[in-house]
Amino acid sequence: MNFVRKHFKILSYLSLGLVLLITAFSIYELRKIKFNYDFEKFFPVNDPDLDVYLDFRKTFEYDNEFVLIAVENKKGVFQKSFLEKIELLSDSLKLVPDIISVTSPTTLQNTSITAFGPIRTPLIHVDESERYKSDSALIFQSEELIGSFFSKDGKSISLFIKTTQGINKINSDKLVATINRLLVNSNFDKFRTASKAQGQKTYLDRLTGEFFIFFICSFLLIVLFLYISFRSFWGVWVPLMVVILSIIWTLALMTALGKPLDIMTVLLPTMMFVVGMSDVVHIVTKYLEELREGNSNRFDALLKTIKDVGFATFITLLTTSLGFLSLLNSHILPIRDFGLYTSIGVFIGFILSFTIVPVVLNVIPQPNLKLENKSSQFWNKRLLKLLSWVLKNGKLIGFGTIVMVILSFVAIGKININNYMIEGLTTKDEMRQDFIFFEKHFAGARPFELIATPSDTSSTMLGIKEIKAMNKLETYLKDNYKVGFILSPISILKEINKANNNGNPTYYTLPTDSESIADLTDQLAQFRKRKELKNLLTTDGKQARISGKMHDIGSKIIREQNQKLKIFIASEPEMGAINIQLTGAAVMLDKNNEYIVANTLQGLLLSILIVGLIIALIHKSWKMALIAIIPNLLPIIFIGGLMGLLGIELKSSTSIIFTIAFGIATDDTVHFLGRLKLELLKGKSLLYALKRTYLSTGKAVVVTSLILAAGFMTLMTSGFESTFLFGLLVSITILIAVLTDLLLFPLLVIWLIKNKK
Template identity: 40%
Template sequence: MQTLAKRTLYLIGLITLVLAFFIGRLGFDYNFENFFPTQDKDLDFFLSYREAFENDNDFLLIGIQNREGIFQQEFLQRLDTVTRQLDSLSLTRQVLSITNLKNPIIGPLGVLQPPALRINEPGYYAADSASLYANPAVRGTLVAQNTPAVAILVNHQLQISKRKADSLMQQVAQILAPHPFDAVHLAGKVRAQSVYVEKMQVELALFAAASVVLVVIFLTLAYRSAWGVAVPILVVILTVVWVLGIMGATGKKLDVMMVLLPTIMFVVGMSDVVHILTKYIEELRNGLPKQQALRLTLKEIGLATFLTSLTTAIGFLTLLTANILPIRDFGLYVAIGVFAAFVLAFTVMPAVLALMKTPKVVHRSQNRLLWVGSLRRLFLWVVRRRYAVLVFYGGILILSGWGISRLQSNTFLLEDIGENDPLKQDVYFFDEHFGGNKPFEMAILVQDSSRSVWDPEVLAEIQKMETYLQQQYGVGTLASPLLLVKGVNRALNGGDVEQFRLPESPQAYRRIESYLRRLEGTQAAVPLSAQKGQLGRMSGRMPDWGSQLSREKNAALDSFMLHAIRRDLVSFQLTGTSVLVDRNAEYITRNMLEGLGIAFGVIALIIGLLYRSWRMTLIALVPNIIPLLMIAGIMGWAGIYLKASTSIIFTIAFGIAVDDTIHFLSKLKLELNKGRSLLYAIKHTYLFTGKAIIITSTILAGGFLTLLLSSFGSTFYTGLLVSLTLIFAVIADLSLLPVLLLLFLPKKNSGKDAA
């Protein structure tokens, strides 16, 4: 046996070295687009729309406050310096600021482009500021209406990589550093990406450290020996190395979901090794030699542990039904990790124990009597009040149902960031003073092939739509073909801001038509039309009010388009990253129910095949479904939204929580097969599995509670709600499960029925 143990360890060591090599390829990633729903018609439309124009979130907003007022010469000179330096960067395509705006005038001598703001001539500040505030394309976009602040819009390189994004943020920081502005606010994809990746790096180390500390404390209290701590820790660390190595080998990067993986592996992997070690020590205390104790341990708990690993993996694999790639990847790699933990627990641990000297074990009869006595009293209390227990859970179901009726789905762009985080505060600043940070995109689809977006009648429909969007929907200033037409009309009328509108007559429109065609070919920075004018772009920004309110606004928008827009002439379609993020909320409930349905079905099939009893299958599922309903009810009562990050909790928790039920029923089956009465078999099972159920559930719940240290909302709620689910599940296993077995399992021939 020792030779086999050594060979096993050599093989495991070799595999570990290879996988450890691939860990070096791991990187951190926060690609916003990974969270778009896949296989979606809106995504397909957006991808083709983006090919015609550009990505809608490739921008950086810089908000700068000056408490003494923005029309101060020193402040404007500093602002101009910053604007010019930003515009000179290789990663920027276009930089817009009040200091580089032009007021074009088209006259007999050609096109003149005097500055909209004469920075070095303070005597003109009053007139220039009045003109800027009167311009709807500038007011609320580059100058705030209700606070002394300006914004710089930086359109950067399209589809910028993480490395270039970091470089751009560093260059922006260097440009801003020498200037003592009162306050500077930054928002945009590159800023969010930088913040997320930095937090993920910190939290990965934090969770790993917290998991190790938790496991060491538990093992020390449970086994009070160096080998009782070192051997399980070795197995769990190897599990983490294997999973991370597999991720590196397959090119998967660490994202906001994958940061949870080491913690889950530590917690779930520890469950297997604890069952092995506890059974091994028990057999040593019974006087068996080391080798015989190991064989008996692997024989008696091997099947049950395999089934619990299988059900846990199934819980994670059901996440493959999700329409969001990071959630699917998370489910797949954690499921792989669960099986890796099982393989390592049943290879490395027996091999190490076989090579070690027989450890000294202490017979703690007093401790055992304390557990047995407490569990006996609890069992008798439950049995004597069996109908009261049913009434109690009936009340729980009613309250949970009431809470579930209040459960709502809602999604935000930065839902994982805390309210007091500087990034979130900067986003709120732009939402309040500059029309928002969330991209808004609408496609203009000309229905008449003889017309284009530059046609006067089409432009009139676009103006109706823009008026509705700004006054009713809540979008800020919009860039569209209409904006360009109004700008040319103003330029043809001496730069008069009052002429920033559509031409009033066909003659006036013909005056600007030639300029429109010329300008259309020079829209490299912000293209507004494509497909020979048959496709137009309407682009702006809006506050992030969540997918729930967006659904209401979109329904009202659909009604407006149905009754107010000439659909034979032009149609409009919402698109862009914001629409795709909001679509996630529509898929969440369906994906969650599909995943749970699959998990219920597969686990019910496993239990049915194992026990060959439909009654036992139903009895096993009920104590694990009720905790899920309780959590959903709590979420409804507490106002916790059902979203991508919280929807995964149910399938994860179910797959893990059912493990205790399987261990309980496995022991019960052995007792019934010995010909014992149902009541005695349940009592004996209760006394000798209750301790293991409580301890393993405590480890699992405690491990997930370490996620409360996270600053990410999704991670925090995953830790809290999964922990609560596991606690509720162990309570149900110790109170409701015995009652259901007594009431609904046949008293006669119960051993045959359960066999």
């Protein structure tokens, strides 16, 4: 230690030089920072259904590489000028790179099979307005067209565009921009779009904007709280310097490892701003306390500060990091990355706090202790009054806590596990409005995919029993599951039957007799090599695909529908001819919910177990472990109750708050316990040691909690509902946690710890 004291100035310059070097490298790396949103990253890894889905894409095609366009015309769609613009739009879209095919009402044809061969006529005779009446009559008698290409009210039509399989982000953005430009130039009354490409662009644009909004809001709020707390310029810029450096280093590390910012990791700077501030605030608070107590040598004051709060701060590093690292238990890759890199950022913040802060505090002019003493008196007076009230009303606080816990558990039972394809967007959002329009006037925009295989391995999906079973299944899906815009081998057979009967819409059905069905399958065999059929039926006939669109009704209702589907299949003897497997991108996103409860409980229990074990080993007392866990477990229970009471659903974005909030909230209790142990080691009585702990650590605990809550509240400025809820719930949890610390910590100490004096 004498060596450090003697060469402290040289060591300080070396430390600052190393920090500047790393920071310069980090800033250089940040030039390459990228933003990305690929919703397929939210598919659960190591899940057998994911393998099924990937095989499905290889066998058939991507189920989400499409664009739906809905175009409105207030006077009705059967207006010549409107239909001409649709026809021109369709022709223009066919020329756009990465568009494979365009299916438009103006390109659809009605086929009749005659003795002279098939005769194809346009579904809509665009250039012959006098035929619009008969065209519209035929269209609205065709159930397969209504909800697919024509709205029920006849004022909107839909175009279905297939795009390049696995299109990359750059080309995807170009495609969206080109389609939007063509639509704007067409001067329609109103147009709507729904696609993965549009969704990813919207999410990414918003992520980029919100990244800077969160950063600026966090910065301003924390500056305000730091100034109010320390009432000095240095009391603001020293903590800010440490946290900003931590953010820069962490983001640079992610960039160097090729990790872009996504919808989860975009929260990392805000996390770092609020979580990383805790260590610095405790160091500065303890340093000022040492100066006020007459320790005139600043090096000695710093040494005493590091000695007293260093170990407790290291423990809080472990508990906070543990909260984030427990997210590695998740099956969702972005959540794993978020947990990993945030924990690394917390560790970087800890290193900087105990290397740079002591150097800076020793170099800058000594703070004005008169101002600090006034601030100290303000806090001491109010904390002492609160402690006195707590000790006098212990039974009331205990009873109130028990009642709140019981009520919270009742409310927790009302929490629903749910998620949507368009996750996080409010109903006022333009993209959400587009999806709602497709659900109101068309079949919807959520993809539905099902694979059917014959139960008899010697048969194919074109066997009579298999066809009848698949037809019955499609009828159920349409009437009960509410799937529309259905495409399958059955829909092709129905189309052939319709064509055989002069294009009469009433014949868009499957014959009941086996002989007629066999005739249709013979005709279908002529199209085996066509790509349209290959996308619905494998060449060997062993796998058939039922594809459609439906409303984005949420995974909760989908689970109920799936259960009813299982009951239907089990109750219908005919359905024994085929085996089915639901798949698709939407199914993979829904699968996340199967892991949410398990991952949340496992992560939380692991955090509680390890935190309790660490505290018990350090303090050599299981009672100390209880004192650490109880005040921080209660906020988790209360926030769960609040979610149930307010109808906030449990999903990937809200499930992570429990382990994160527990890890962060535990910090305050660890500092309380660390200071209490120091006071008891000095031979003080339990009550005196508790009083000293409450007054000395209380200010830092309250200040850091307010900073944490305010920082997370900045997330409430987000346009994503999920980010808003994350910020709201974590903020409330932290505020509840500081209250339980201030109210229950003294009582638990007195109830559980016996002191000889």
